[in-house]
Amino acid sequence: MLYPKTLEQKLGFDKLREWLHEACISPLGQYYVEKIRFSDNFGMVEKLVSQTAEMKSILETGENFPSQNYIDATPYLKRAAIEGMLLTQSEFSDIKVSLQTIRLCLRFFENQEADSFPLLGEYAKSVRVEKPITDAIDRIIDDRGQIKDSASPELGRIRRQLISEQAGIRKKLDSILRAAKSSGWIGDDVSLTVRNGRMVIPIIAEHKRKLKGFIHDESATGQTVFIEPTDIFESNNEIRELEYEERREINRILLQLTSQLRPYVPDLQKAYQFLGLLDFLRAKARLAFEMQAINPVFENRQFIDWREARHPILHLSFQKAGKKVVPLTIELNEKRRILIVSGPNAGGKSVALKTVGLIQYMYQCGLLVPMREDSSIGFFQNIFIDIGDEQSLENDLSTYSSHLTNMRHFLTMANKRTLFLIDEFGTGTEPGLGGAIAEAILEDLTKSGAYGMINTHYTNLKVLADKTEGLVNGAMRFDGEHLEPIYQLEIGRPGSSFAFEIASKIGLPKAVVNRAKEKLGTQQVSFEKLLKELDIERRVFAEKNIELGIKERKLARELSDYTLLKSKLETNEKKIVNDAKQKAKTLLTDANQLIENTIREIKENKAEKEKTKTVRAQLEKFSKAELVPEELPVEDIYEPEEGAIAVGNYVRIIGQTAIGEVLSLKGKDAEIRIGDLKSNIKLNRLEKVSNKTYKAATGEKTVKTGAKGVDMNERMLNFSFNLDLRGKRGEEALGVVDQFMDNAIMLGYDELRIVHGKGDGILRTLVRNYLRGYAQVSGMYDEHADRGGAGVTIVKLR
Template sequence: MLYPNTIEQKLGFDKLRIWLKEACISTLGQNFVEKIRFSDNFGLVEKLVSQTAEMKKITEIGENFPSQNYIDATTYLKRASIEGMLLTQSEFSDLKVSLHTIKLCIRFFENQEPETYPLLGEYAKNVRVDKAITDAIEKIIDDRGQIRDSASSELSRIRKQLISEQAGIRKKLDTMLRSAKSNGWVSEDVSLTVRNGRMVIPVAAEHKRKLKGFIHDESATGQTVFIEPTDVFESNNEIRELEYEERREINRILLQLTSQLRPFVPDLQKAYQFLGLMDFLRAKAKLAREMDAINPPFTNRQFIEWREARHPLLHLSFQKQGKKVVPLNIELNEKQRILIVSGPNAGGKSVSLKTVGLIQYMFQCGLLVPVQEGSSMGFFQNIFIDIGDEQSLENDLSTYSSHLTNMRHFLTLANKRTLFLIDEFGTGTEPGLGGAIAEAILEDLTKSGAFGVVNTHYTNLKVLADKTPGLVNGAMRFDGEHLEPLYQLEIGRPGSSFAFEIASKIGLPMAVINRAKEKLGTQQVNFEKLLKELDIERRVFAEKNIELGIKERKLTRELADYTALKSNLETNEKKIVNEAKQKAKTLLADANQLIENTIREIKENKAEKEKTKVVRNEIQKFSKKNLEPELIPEPAATEEIYEPEDGAIAPGNYVRILGQTAIGEVIALRGKDAEIRIGDLKTTLKLNRLERVSNKTYKAATGEKSLKTVSKGVDLNERMMNFSFNLDMRGKRGEEALGLVDQFMDNAIMLGYDEIRIVHGKGDGILRTLVRNHLRGYSHVSAMQDEHADRGGAGVTIVKLK
């Protein structure tokens, strides 16, 4: 069930219907577009969407699928089914080309594997275009849509005789025309022409009496008359008779061909139904490609789980302008069935609401939807919406009365299979009363088990959502610092209307705004203030989460590298041990052989002193070659020598950063700052952070220790990439906190930041005082101040650096 009956206009589906009609090639497809309806039949929805997905796949792959001659010939078939009727030559020409398109479509699916396009392939199997009728039409109609001369022997005879007569009469008239030109009756550029189906000669009006014949016509100015000479009058009559005969023969042929077509009309009507479906599906596939739409998993239960959903119409409009739509992530399930969305005006609440309604509606109409992979579609039998103003003078309904009328339908008909959408819930009457009635209605809708999305500014509904099972708050994100909407939906917390901030930005007098705050009361002001502070805290923690994510990914990568290196070392160790064992085995065998040979030689030579000495020397050589370890000279240890030099630092000098080992060259001086180069890295530092060193120190650092210097440069780059201007030290003890401050300040000064942010919390102010007193010892600190009250106030110190 749908409510109200104008739901398509309110959601914007009527514009998608128009887009699809324009994308269709023929009225066949447009008729299908007119028949699009929301379906509450799960199986039918699944089938329609799957058909569209199959056609989208065909168009994306670039298959050779027919894209022209989708001609609606159904009216011709209706007339052909009547006994005694005949189709015209042009109608048979349309039949010929459109039937050829149908056969190409059928042949396409026949050439595919059954599992490639299961639904469309099965549909194509049930379509039949008999070869007898296409051959019969092909025999009569040529590729130009004309009747072939060979359509009948009589027609062939007539056309041959007609050509002969026309050639004869043209020959006579050419002779007469040359004579008239020589006599000056007609100008040299005149040629033969036809009037009333008869060949004539254009003659100047003053000479019309000089050429005997019948005047058929004259020019608009009356200066030229068109004369049929008497000598060719009979020949023209003969040609006219032959043309009548040709027309009668063609009608006879077409009547006979229509009779041949008549028995095949039922099959052909199904074939054109198939052709219309193909045209319609091509339009739906084109729309899906324009929107980057997909066919997400579809389940027969009630839920919404969408990733990066985009408003279809907004996507099409922005695409033409080269802009991108901010996507919507939304999830509704049994635990959070109804989403209460709050936030400032013009923040995107209504667009988000319509996005939910339009995507669900178009999916259950058989269209693919613009969501990201990983999304899932649920199934709803009812969609109820209350969007816009339905006041009616005829029915004496005010804006609020129309809203209450809609709510009556919602409360009466809503159930577990219902999706309802309410924009600006409770508006149109006194806010206190409207909020109370809206809260009572919402409680009943919650009990019905229905799913829904509600937009509101009422605080009591935000509080109700926070404490009621099945309800969940949502907020349209807003940049409180710049007072600009971000158009992003965040589920799990309520949003602030930012009414006072927006009023201040517009330029409303502060006195008026302050009086409004007083009239509102401290409870409501504090609630709005709390929402803003929570938003700021969320942004701070989001930044820290990003930093932690980067570090965690880096740690994971290094751990993987370590594991791989360890595994490689263990493998190499086993390999080396095995090789050593094998080598030892070989050496042992060689040694045993040598010993046996030595003993034999000693025995054979009866222990002669000289021979024994020679044999002993050979054994010693073998031992030195194979058994003694090879000595590998150890590299001489180098000491890090830093020789400071006196004198002022100037461009071209070599300097060291105090407290670090990095050595660099001074490129230029700018007041109290120096631009230095460390490896491939350039940076600007204060002169009091640098120490001049000797050339020997620089050569030692860039020569023997080149690898170390490079590694230092890499560390600086990584430090720049990973540095965050925000230091959160809440919960730290004094000594630990000051250590973090020193490290934070060193990095900030080295990287050239002019402003940093230290979060220490409010508490008793002990940590804040300790940190600020410590910072006063830094000569680089120019000023310190509290953060803006909306972003932490005295719990955050803003440090400005020189």
């Protein structure tokens, strides 16, 4: 149960509903948004939220999940179910593309593991889109939503004959037009045009008698008339008759296709419900991304255990402004069910209250909620709120009477499964009486076992919360020294209203403030003073604890580093000593052997001087080889270059053999390319080298020459079959069309789309007449009315 009826508006959920409505692609999803309701069924809430979480996971993985053509075709299906009805060409086009989207969605879930998306995957298994009906539509409707020439043999014949007749008329008209121009009846810049669906020639009014034919129209000034020559009159009639035949054949084909569709209507209606649900879930998942929302642990019991919860609407608005919402951490359980929040005005009490109400409400409507991952959320069957001024002139209720009316409902209906929220409890009447009534009401609400949050300034309620089981005090933190709100909720102690301090800061005379303290009484003043001093001391000790914690972590880290370094040094020392001993042992063995050989040779040669010198020289060489380190290989010699390093120069990293090319300079850094690798390196670490050195080291040519050919891959990549000429003048437009046609013909396109706008039809006529000069153009016609109509020309190429 929800109370009052305006709860959704008071909490601000209506704004989230509007956001979701705009985020949906089609009316299918918007229908689900309008049906969002608070659920008091635990299983239903769990299912709705889990579906949203699954869709969020789908979008997070970056999979190619369909995001277009979520079209609502259900009205078409209702008409198709009626015998004898036919759907239009555009309606079948919508059905075609939307069924393609549905099939892509079903294929996505078919390709996933069974436990990846259990709820949506199971739902997808119940949806059927039969291949015969999609194949039947594909045979008739092409990808642009047009009826294919191959839809029936008769339609193909009619269209071929139509093209032939149009080509014949165009030749005759071109001949007549040239003759008229040579006779001076029309200007050289005049071209063929269309009036009443028939090809005509613009003739200067004074020469209209010189050309036999039917006058269809004249210009606004009357100086030009549009004549259909007698020679093509019959051909135009033939074309008109063929167009009627084409329309009749298309209607016959669509009627037959509608009859094929009719048996599948029930299955298709369910498929479109599935498509609408996916659209709706995509919107909810996108909202979750915007709010950084999650699906916390959900339990079928009454409690609140939220970490860093953020007000959803404030989070969205602050995010746009580049600001951050101060998060709310709150816990309500069986021992502390009702939180009494106190503190100064404008300290954030009302925002905290609405955060609790809105998050619980939106979760039980199936939305993910913005809070930290380690949070948990409970389940409530009732949410009651008393927020804002409910004064009613019609019912003759004052603000206080309205509050009491709400309290009567709370006391009557509240139970263990109820969450109630009361803002400014007991206000609106004489403080002494209001405080007493508020205390009595709070005692009964405590006995009901309900959970709730109450904002108040009454001291008697703070005292009651301190000594009553089930109640707990809380305060919105406030900087007592600087008299500024911190907007953080602290549970476990009451807060001061800081009324005297704020009054002094605003500038009330000191004598007035002192007199107010005297009137209040020493006991109340001492209580407020004690709360203020406790708040200041708590903040000081909290800062000291943070500093101490930082120092302890730093000390522990340094101790760990010291121990690790000491262990490494001891290990390295042992290794070095062992290596030295082994090397000395080997050296001693080799030296002894050499000495023995030397002595033997001296004895054998009876101490000949020359031989003795030779043996001694070998001994000295051995000594030097063992005692002097082996020389390192001489570094390759590079040919340096003078001057400052600039973009395009070749450089070497000093002390290394790597050579690269300078791509850009940024202050004291340079971006260089070494092979396929790019890197940023300080300029003082680089040495400029010659082109010869770079070529020798890398094998690359430093200068690339030669004519540049046509890169067909690049042209194909950058080419679009859609050309927009709106806003361009005639000569400029024809130049663009010329280049566009060259590329299209070169790349082998068979159909193009030129957007020129409607206006007076001048640009359209100019473009179409120009295109008729291309032998590769086989036909031109207006785009479908839903996609631009006469403002767009479709060009068919041979």
